[in-house]
Amino acid sequence: MPSNSISHRARLESCLCGEKPDRVPVSLWRHFPVDDQQSQSLAAAVSNFQRSYDFDFIKVTPASSYATKDWGTVDKWTGNPEGTRDYQDPVIARYDDWSSLKKLEPRKGALGKSLETLRALAKEYSPEVPFIQTIFSPLAQAKNLAGKDRLVLHMRSCPEALHIGLRAITETTIDFINEARKTGIDGFFFAVQHAQYSLLSEAEFATFGRFYDLQILEAVRDLWLNVGHIHGSDIMFDQVCDYPVAVLNWHDRETSPTLAEAQHRFNGVVCGGLRQWNTLVLGDPKQVAREAKEAIEQTGGVRFILGTGCVLPTTAPHGNILAARHAVE
Numbered sequence: 001m002p003s004n005s006i007s008h009r010a011r012l013e014s015c016l017c018g019e020k021p022d023r024v025p026v027s028l029w030r031h032f033p034v035d036d037q038q039s040q041s042l043a044a045a046v047s048n049f050q051r052s053y054d055f056d057f058i059k060v061t062p063a064s065s066y067a068t069k070d071w072g073t074v075d076k077w078t079g080n081p082e083g084t085r086d087y088q089d090p091v092i093a094r095y096d097d098w099s100s101l102k103k104l105e106p107r108k109g110a111l112g113k114s115l116e117t118l119r120a121l122a123k124e125y126s127p128e129v130p131f132i133q134t135i136f137s138p139l140a141q142a143k144n145l146a147g148k149d150r151l152v153l154h155m156r157s158c159p160e161a162l163h164i165g166l167r168a169i170t171e172t173t174i175d176f177i178n179e180a181r182k183t184g185i186d187g188f189f190f191a192v193q194h195a196q197y198s199l200l201s202e203a204e205f206a207t208f209g210r211f212y213d214l215q216i217l218e219a220v221r222d223l224w225l226n227v228g229h230i231h232g233s234d235i236m237f238d239q240v241c242d243y244p245v246a247v248l249n250w251h252d253r254e255t256s257p258t259l260a261e262a263q264h265r266f267n268g269v270v271c272g273g274l275r276q277w278n279t280l281v282l283g284d285p286k287q288v289a290r291e292a293k294e295a296i297e298q299t300g301g302v303r304f305i306l307g308t309g310c311v312l313p314t315t316a317p318h319g320n321i322l323a324a325r326h327a328v329e
Contacts, residue, residue, distance in 0.1 A: 008056045008129050012225065016246050016269055018303055024296055024328040025305045027271075028280075028321060029059035029189075030312040031083025036063045039116035046117075047124055053325050057225065058131035059189050060121065061311060062114055067136055067173070068144050069110035071101055081281075083314045092146035095158040098165030101145075106176040114176075118183040130186040130225050135177065138169040138212040140193040152199070155208055162208065170212045174219045187225030190217065190245065195236040205239055217244050227271065231310065241266040251309030253279075253291075260298045271305040273298075274324060280308060280316045285323035292327035 005022045006014075014021040032045035042062060050058050063085050065075045075085040092098060104111060114133070121131055136144075142165055143151045154162045177188065194200055194209050220226055221244050228245035230237065233255040241248060245268065252259050252272040262270050273295025274280055279287055292306055306328055312321070 009127060012056055012130060012305075015303065015305065016224070020300075020302050024301050025056035026325060026328045027055040027057050027059060027305060027307050028053070028312045028324060029061050029307075030314060030316075031061050031063070033063075033077045033080075033083045033085065033314065036061075036066075039113040040120060043117045043120035046121060050125070050129065053321060055325070056130075056305070057186070058121065058125060058129055059227070060117060060131060060133050062117070062134060064136055064140075064144060066110045066114050067141050067176075070104050070108070071145060073144060081313045081315045082311055087144060087147070090145065090147045090150060092142075092150065092154075092165070095154060095161040098154070098161045098168075101165050101168040103168055103175065104172045106172070106179045111172075111176050111179075115179055115183060118180055118185055122184040126184045126186075132187040132189050132225055132227060133180055133185055135173060135188045135190050135216065137190065137192045137194070137209060138166045138173060138216070139209045140191060141169050141173070142166060143193065155200075155204065159208075166208065166212050170215050173216055177216070177219050181220075181223070185223070187223040187227065187246070188220050189227045189229060190220075190243075191229045191231060192240060193231045195230050195240050196232040197234045197236065198232075202236060202239060205236055210239060213243065229310075237262070238265065247271050247305060249307065249309065253309060258298065259295060259304065263299060263303060269303045269305055270299065271307045272309050273304075273306050274308045276308040276310055276313060276316075280320050280324065281313050283320060285319050288320050288323035289327050292324060296328075 011021045011025050015025050035041040035045040046060055065073045072091045074088040078086050125131055195205055226245040227247040227249055228243050230240050230250040235255050237257055247269045248266050249271040253275045259270050274291055279291050
């Protein structure tokens with residue numbers, strides 16, 4: 001890896017202040033299927049990835065079920081190249097099942113294992129390399145409990161029942177956040193999955209998504225490296241760009257706005273520039289370098305972190321990942 005003239009932390013702090021750092025920060029993140037089922041094996045996989053590429057911050061990406069497993073979620077690894085697991089029978093089948101969700105104890109079960117992962121990474125990297133933990137929005141967690149179609153059905157036919165569940169999810173998430181803060185974490189990667197016009201109306205997102213999202217983000221407001229992620233296409237960018245996060249990430253190569261356009265609508269740092277599939281998986285190092293160069297030119301290299309619009313697929317070639325890392329030198 002190229003030598004760093006300043007620390008990763010100092011570079012990111014400069015970027016977040018709107019200054020032009022010694023070079024553009026860069027970070028990629030991925031799932032680690034199978035390894036993500038145990039706290040120490042996930043910590044080891046994340047650490048090995050960081051040692052290989054020396055990114056400017058570490059984004060810890062557990063299986064999405066870590067947040068819902070203690071409510072009974074069952075999932076299975078079936079080889080998805082994004083590294084995600086498939087959910088089996090839903091926990092929520094009927095309207096009144098939402099009331100069965102009781103606030104979880106964050107130091108036990110799957111949530112407790114996630115805290116163990118964070119403590120292990122803190123011992124190795126904090127404070128030199130900032131690290132953040134993935135948090136799924138309450139509505140995204142509800143989808144994992146009920147299934148995509150059933151969630152929307154319940155939202156539109158029995159909203160009061162869904163609100164009961166979302167309140168329990170929100171309270172549990174905030175309790176987990178308060179425990180995770182004790183590990184020395186620098187922030188959270190807050191994944192919003194339903195700010196898409198193909199899924200919900202703006203009014204539905206405001207009522208069932210944004211309302212609870214802002215409660216979560218208020219609990220982490222004082223942390224310096226919170227990253228918001230808007231998943232999918234045809235996104236409701238303007239419904240999320242005022243969230244109190246330092247960095248905003250979305251599939252900028254596949255859905256509007258562009259990075260440059262977003263910098264006029266969002267006061268913080270934008271993160272993206274690389275296509276996860278067409279470039280980092282199916283492209284070659286020259287294509288990666290060209291796309292990175294264009295993204296840096298588009299933003300002027302200010303208030304910008306080079307990354308992808310979502311997780312790095314597990315099938316991305318080593319040479320392409322290296323090319324993304326070297327593109328900022």
